[in-house]
Amino acid sequence: MSAAWRRARADLWPLLVTAAVVALMVGLTDAVPRLLVRQADAAVRAAVADADPAADVVVTSRYGAGTSDRTAGARDTTTGVDDVARRLDDTLPPSLRAVLGPPVASASGPDLRVSTPALPTGGLLRLAYLWAGEEPSVRWVQGGPPGGAGPDLTVPVGLSRAVAETLGAQAGDILEARTADGGVVSVLVTGVFEAADPGDRTWTALPEILQPRAYGTSTRTTVVGGLLSAQSLPVARAALEPDGVTRTFRLPVDAGHLDHARSGDVLRQVAALEASPDQLLVPGPDVRVASRLDLLLTDARGRVDATRTQAAVVLTGLAVGAGLVLLVAADLLARRRSAALRTVRARGTSLAGVALGTAAETAVVVGAATAAGLALGGLAVPGAVTWPWVLAVVAVALVAPPACATATARRADPRRAPTERQHRRLARRVRTVRRVSVEAAVAVVAAAATVALRRRGVVTLSGPADLLLAAAPALVAAASALLLWRAVPPLLGTALHAARRSRTAGPLLALARARTTSAVLPFVTLVVLSTLVTLCAALAGTARAGQTDGSWDAVGADVVVRTDSPSASLQDVADALSDAAGVDAVAVGRVQGRSQLFGVRGVDTVRVLAVDPGPYGALLARTPSGSPAQLAELADASDPARAGAGPLPALVPAELLGSTPSLRWADVTIELQPVGEAPDLPAPATDDRAAAPVVVVDRATLTAVAAAAGSAPDAATAVTAPDTVWAVGPRAPAVARDAAATAGADVLSRERWLADRRADPLASGLLALVVLAAVAGTALAATVVVLDAAASAPDRARALATARVLGLRGRDAARVGLGELLPPPLVSAAGGVVVGSVLVGGLAGPLALRLVTGQVADPAVVLPPWVLLPLGVLAATVLVVVVVESSARRRERLGQVLRVR
Structure with a gap:
């Protein structure tokens, strides 16, 4: 136990790096899925709550010609309207019952032409009975409520004060109204009322009963309404035949009870009701169900699926990059312990024992980091842990150190080298074939995933794109990194050939060291992370610019006025x-x-x-x-x-x-x-x-x-x-x-549209995630540079100390170190910037960024200046590493450094 503690203290900072990366990724992979669920719920609720016209479920039913009885009393109305509305909730499917409010029932007739001295141009009169648990509460300022059949077969109605003033009518007046076929309907005004609560939802069925409204072009048409009572509705039915009276049951949608998980069931049930309204058991010969709810939910779910897959692309790329960082850290840890691993192997410890010992240490570090990450994720976004993503990160963190330690210990075993040239050549060919096979496999998978993503897009008929499609950018970056790695040795060889002509030894030493110390894993990791950062920067820049273009596309000017x-x-x-x-x-x-x-x-x-x-x-x-x-x-x-x-x-x-x-x-x-x-x-x-x-x-x-x-x-x-x-x-x-x-008229300004679009929960959440991923990817890339520099630091220190003994000045030694460390990060960052820029150009359409920007067509790709962030950060990190190493070398004694160990 004490030996393990001493070994951990000696390698404390690589273990802390591993713990920090694990905590960061666990926190992100735990919190982001929950955050996406909340944003999806908010988007679905906002789509329904802000719908204009409203997304209410409307059930209509006609009485049918010849079914009226003008002598029927209020019981006929209670049975045909009130009781049907009361039973309607029981016939709804459970998924709809949870999101629909109590119905507002109305029984209204066709439009009647009416003309009075106060309204000589004429208008339209709509007679209606309203009920929402009870008849609307009113206060009669003249006369009283309508009763049964009036004298001479007139239809008793009540008028609001505003409607009465528009028609110039008062209690006791008889209005002559005409139907579409020229028939005459006598309307008796029994009283004038004021609504006790004009904001009562009962009035939403026919707002013109309270306030007249006008529409039309050069000739304005005024629409007014008359209020029927339970007693006068049968009279109106008889008077309005054969056109008849239509019953309407409007069920409002409670957006607060909607969420994305249940929206699919709600959507299917609404569509089923529209196709088969008979299951509601509403009486009448022509029952229909109409609602915009299914269309609104289809659109909202499409946007949610697209946003989730866009987020999955970013999160998968970040997870792949973090996994590679953990491999780099594990490889550094194994290198630092190579001497100890050779010793334990020489003493007879098996490879399984080496792996088990490293796994025990790793489990402690990863366990503590996972707990910290889950705590941070829960603090940021409370909720249940999203185990699939978290377990994927934890699995890589647990497997990487034992695997690297076992591989290092295995390489320490003595091996017989073939003496024949043919056997050595065959071994080299085998290694080359293996390497090329792995690189080709990665390239084929990356190409297949990218083609599938471009063909299918982020949303398919079965739902959001799967994880392989989401990993397409990361796979392309890895394949490009392996291809670019093959170009690094020739580039360094060309630079080394040019450095031989230099009069100073610094460039020659720097490039020679860079050629021998460059490693493929850190290089690939840097390319993947640089690609991710560039992709995120381009996505954010494209989305912001696209939203601005979308505002011009949607409004067409700084402001638009519509009627x-x-x-x-x-x-x-x-x-x-x-x-x-x-x-x-x-x-x-x-x-x-x-x-x-x-x-x-x-x-x-x-x-x-x-x-x-x-x-x-x-x-x-x-x-x-x-x-x-x-x-x-x-x-x-x-x-x-x-x-x-x-x-x-x-x-x-x-x-x-x-x-x-x-x-x-x-x-x-x-x-x-x-x-x-x-x-x-x-x-x-x-x-x-x-x-x-x-x-x-x-x-x-x-x-x-x-x-x-x-x-x-x-x-x-x-x-x-x-x-x-x-x-x-x-x-x-x-x-x-x-x-x-x-x-x-309605007024919509471009600034208002743009503000609403940028405040949209899906768009704003995705942009926040993209920026966060770019920052995290940049930090991970800087960590890789530090880890890679630490892996080669002992050899570099001995080489520079030797060069200083031979006359190299301290300042020149720092330049040699800078020349050794700088080329691979710069090449990898530049390659990542190019790959990321190309990727965003090819994936802007498949990723459906138009759903974020609000444009009709795919947005034009915009590369903001901070796509070059990886280049600057990696160069600055290398400079800091060189400065720190130079400061440490000032305290070294050359004799101690050059002592044979």
Whole structure:
């Protein structure tokens, strides 16, 4: 026991290095998977919580024609609506029951046209009964709640104060409403109410019951609602036949109860309900289930799988590098104990005994380091230990020292050397074949993994890419390192040949020492770690730059103002932006997601962008995308003032050039005249953009052509009314918010989009992991340099001491040491930088970085300046090692150093 302790004290610092590497990697491999799970849960919850429109599960059921009874009382409503809503939760699958809240039930009829003196242009009236555990709580300011059938078969309803003021109605008034087929429905206003809690979720079923809303273009349509009671719903059903009344049960999704692990079951159950809604046991002839939850979860899970595999690529590379560092440390430890190992072998200790003794010492060191790493990982990210990754690191740390010690002891055994030249040549060939076989195997596996990763990407039909694909960059780095190692001796030989012509002995001695002391394992380790650091730097730089480009792609300007439906009021917003200081350019347009296209085989729908080419081109000129020349061609070919019919000049996709397509726009069919290829314009990453080609037309010319094709002038202007305004300039976002407040439009600034994207849990977590891996990889690379220098330090000290006896000055001795140690790290770091830069260029697409950046296409690779970090750190480490060794040599006595031992 005392001998083992003395041996450990003599080799304390290599053991401490091993312990530090093990603790670091155990902490990372323990904490990072848990952190990824938390980020995945946060991403799934954010995707559902921020969904617009909401991801609620909506169940609809019609009563059916001929099933109404106007004399039925409140019991009919309770049975057909309230009781169905109460039972709905019991019929849901358990996985959905845990994430869906209590339903908000409503029974509403079709839109009715209504006109009053206060609303002479007319509006739409929607009658509805609402229930969410009970009818909504209201306070009647006039009259009272609606009861049963009114006089002359009128339908009793209650109106909110805001709706009553819009219609100019009060308690006791009778409103005449018309159905779509011209039928008349008499509506009796029994009272006017105020909501006790306007924020009650019951009102979310039909918000227009509380507050009127308006939509439309040049002609605004006002939508109002009337509140039915349990007693008046049967009357409304009878009055509204044959159109009937539709029951709607809206089940809100509680995002707080969602997580990534259960999202797969939730997704499948929602899809199953949409396909087979009968299992809900909702009465009615036409039961349907609709929800965006399955689409949102599919998208979120795809992003999570991609991010996890991106993280696995980084973490696997770091684990491989750390494993190689442990091998280097174990090899150094075995070298330092080579004399002791020869002694114990000479005394009869078996190789198994050597391995067992080293394993016992290693187990103590690794056990303590593992405990420390688990404590750090648990402190950083509390949770259950992720044993698979941790055990992989611990296994390498436990096996490496005994293996290296056993190999060193075995080499100490006396061996018979063949005396015949033929046998010696055969032995050399065997060693060469073994070496080449290993290198070829590594290269083949690396090539296969890389090809598979490029073909499959980070996400496959069965889930995230497997561990072999995640290890592809590390395997490529190892194969490149072995190939590059073969180039080191010729390079040093060439440098040595040139050094022989030097008038001083320093360069010759340095290169001669470098040629004899270079080792393959530290070199390969440095290449792998340098590749990892470069890859991480390039990934971080590409992601940050891609997010900025994605903000321009998604917004198209510094700010964009949009409305749900086209509105002429957006022109007022554009005018306010144009007149404001700090706004450089403004453009107005109409974006039609899907329009029918005729006359071209294989293309049925297109995405139409109707803009004013001049202002839009001037705006794009102030963005990174620049103004495409095709917009000028479109402006020259367009004629907004023409009055006759004719084809509409358009920029079309390349596959439509040379054809004569026709576009269905509103109620007319317009023939297109392709005048050029549609440029790649900024647009958000939507399904419409991904699926449909883009057609760009002049908005004013479109209005003229639509009018000539048969639309009334007012209708032609209405169908080309804008729904989007873009603006660039330092004050554009602030001005847009103020101007859009009166138009009821949505405002999205590029800075807001970029901030949201960078705050995304998946994107921010991945970038943090990449930076952490780069820092850890750099620290491990510096550790390898120190370990490699320590392995050759005794021989170097004796060689430099001899050279000093022969007249070499101390300063020149330091330069010789620097020349000996510097070439391999510099060559390996430079090779790693090149390999990492090439890798990120080939893997940016397969790694799906576009999911991190928010771009439609794969981002362009950006190499930040700190990709050269390995070169600088390794050179600085070598310099520090040389300075430390030179300081130690100043205290040496040459006689003591040169004494024969």
